[in-house]
Amino acid sequence: MTGEQIRLLVVEDVPQVASHIRSLLNAQSQIKMLDVVTAGDRAVGTVGELKPDVVIVDALLQGRMSGQKVAEEIRRAEPQVGLIMLTVPQNPVSENPERGVDAVLKMPFTGFDLTTMVRKVGEARAAESAGSGSLVVTLFSPKGGVGRTTLAYNLAVALGEDHRVCLIDGSLQFSDLRGLLRVPAVAPSIVNLPTDRIREQDLADVMWRDPSGIDILLAPPRVEMAEMVTVRDIEKVLSILRKIYEFVIIDTRAALSEDVLVFLDSADLILQVLTYDAMAIRGLVMSAETFAAIGYPASKLATVLNRSDSSGGFSKADLEQALGRRVDFEVVSDGHLVLAANNEGNAFVSSSPDAPIARGVRGIADSLASRLRERSPALSRR
């Protein structure tokens, strides 16, 4: 919201106070006062209609609904709206976001007090609701060939049936998704974004619209172009994508390099992919030490055992013991189906939804969808 005009609604039954607020805002253009509602019981309806960013409510509203009640109803109905309670020193009110009060403004106040508080509340609320409606999931493995690209694509397609999904080809040098989906070399990629100010429209222009319905942000078509993508670009892109998509799924290359670390830092959840392979396990044990040193909480990590029915001599218990953590998801091996789907450039979750391998991937998708719902119970109702 920084730099954009903030839309303000005032719920106030004392005409002098409402016109005082209006006159204080006259001298500036950052905040636009939409309207004044003079009765508490009309407040929620008007908020629904006008969609303000911030509402000021007088704590001492007369009539059927108290200021506190109005604040609570607005929070329940429109949780993305910021709310400031206006009061007098004789009637102290405390901040309580749960009950709808993000900040308290005491009379008398100056134009500076008013604009600063409205801006602060508006920006904080916008930042919160921008992130909480989305989940960024990065597939990671320090060992190559374990199935990240295959799983990332199929997972994104499965989630795409009910959600807005963007898949990022974070394998910046070799662009694995270009290979998998046989995207023409001329298709735009992350390097075609402007370097200074990236806007939503710029992103829309470089997205590859996959026939499955998901959008894909491709990696550059040539190896040496990967160097043109900076850490700052990636951060900026991710912050915009979070606002547009419910899921951002990221495929990465087998490394713990600077570019991969940005994708890991930005993730809400890291899906560590491994197979029954001593080298894959060893790699994850080593990277777990790095994650602990960086300070990633355990809840940021989950483990996917791919080809879970090809154990090659040791049991799942052995694997979990070596890894020092439980396996959260399992996807079986199905070389035939994976090959057939990959050869046709489609997702096995769509072409063979009942195959055990597809059910494994759908299990991950279901779990991610419920994580998203838990994260934003109020927002996902909208």
Ligand SMILES: Nc1ncnc2c1ncn2[C@@H]1O[C@H](COP(=O)(O)OP(=O)(O)OP(=O)(O)O)[C@@H](O)[C@H]1O
């Ligand atoms: N569950 C599975 N059953 C059968 N084959 C699989 C399975 N998962 C992946 N494969 C196959 O394993 C190979 C490696 O998979 P994929 O390219 O997805 O792995 P990756 O981790 O992205 O590898 P890279 O290190 O090259 O990025 C591919 O040939 C793929 O078709």
Ligand SMILES: [Mg+2]
């Ligand atoms: Mg890959």
